[in-house]
Amino acid sequence: MSTEEQIKLLIETQKLDGRIYTLRKELANQPILIKNLEDEFRQKETTLKTAEEDLKALAVKRREQEGELAAQEEGIKKLQIQLYQLKTNKEYQAMEKEIGGHKADASVLEEGIIKILEEIDAYTKKAAGQKEILQQERQKDAEKKSKIDTRTKEIEGSLQVLNSERAEVAQRIEREFLEKYERILKSKDGVAMVPAQGDACGGCNINLPPQIINEIKLRHELVFCGSCARILYITESD
Numbered sequence: 002m003s004t005e006e007q008i009k010l011l012i013e014t015q016k017l018d019g020r021i022y023t024l025r026k027e028l029a030n031q032p033i034l035i036k037n038l039e040d041e042f043r044q045k046e047t048t049l050k051t052a053e054e055d056l057k058a059l060a061v062k063r064r065e066q067e068g069e070l071a072a073q074e075e076g077i078k079k080l081q082i083q084l085y086q087l088k089t090n091k092e093y094q095a096m097e098k099e100i101g102g103h104k105a106d107a108s109v110l111e112e113g114i115i116k117i118l119e120e121i122d123a124y125t126k127k128a129a130g131q132k133e134i135l136q137q138e139r140q141k142d143a144e145k146k147s148k149i150d151t152r153t154k155e156i157e158g159s160l161q162v163l164n165s166e167r168a169e170v171a172q173r174i175e176r177e178f179l180e181k182y183e184r185i186l187k188s189k190d191g192v193a194m195v196p197a198q199g200d201a202c203g204g205c206n207i208n209l210p211p212q213i214i215n216e217i218k219l220r221h222e223l224v225f226c227g228s229c230a231r232i233l234y235i236t237e238s239d
């Protein structure tokens with residue numbers, strides 16, 4: 002087989018390998034897509050959990066404050082009963098002052114409890130909202146995952162077809178040519194053969210000397226780019 006024919010087969014192989022490399026990269030990225038979805042979901046779950054924990058803490062605080070308020074009110078009642086048993090005006094005034102102090106404390110507690118109740122209301126709404134978001138996300142994620150799975154199967158199917166096509170073409174190429182090509186393919190991330198674009202290398206864009214252009218046109222041997230080491234070719238129409 003002539004070198005010219007070998008080059009033609011290599012170009013064909015490169016076309017297949019280009020698609021194979023692209024698809025392999027996409028395939029390798031599929032598990033990352035799924036992991037990203039799961040990470041995002043876990044983050045949202047954490048937000049909901051935090052809102053629920055905040056609610057629990059508020060409920061504890063509410064019980065504490067209500068207990069304190071009840072104790073305070075109980076104390077006030079006792080003092081008011083004692084108030085009527087006092088003999089002197091001075092004692093009476095002192096006791097009234099004490100009761101006033103307790104009442105002030107009780108009203109501070111009441112205000113605090115009202116604030117806590119408002120907070121509980123806000124956090125309850127927030128948690129409910131988060132829960133709804135989470136449910137919607139779960140559904141969306143399931144759809145996204147199934148799309149990813151479908152695409153994965155699609156890629157695997159295409160790769161199978163491409164690989165067998167590639168094997169068929171590659172077996173017709175002489176070992177020496179194929180080995181050179183494959184070495185470059187590996188080191189240049191799936192692009193071993195590039196067309197000359199005008200008088201520049203289609204791989205690295207460097208200007209090619211006229212002598213190299215002539216050699217490519219002759220197709221008597223493999224011609225390599227002096228800069229990126231890829232195999233150069235010129236399409237029939239050039």
Ligand SMILES: [Zn+2]
Nearest residue numbers: 202205226229
């Ligand atoms: Zn180059």
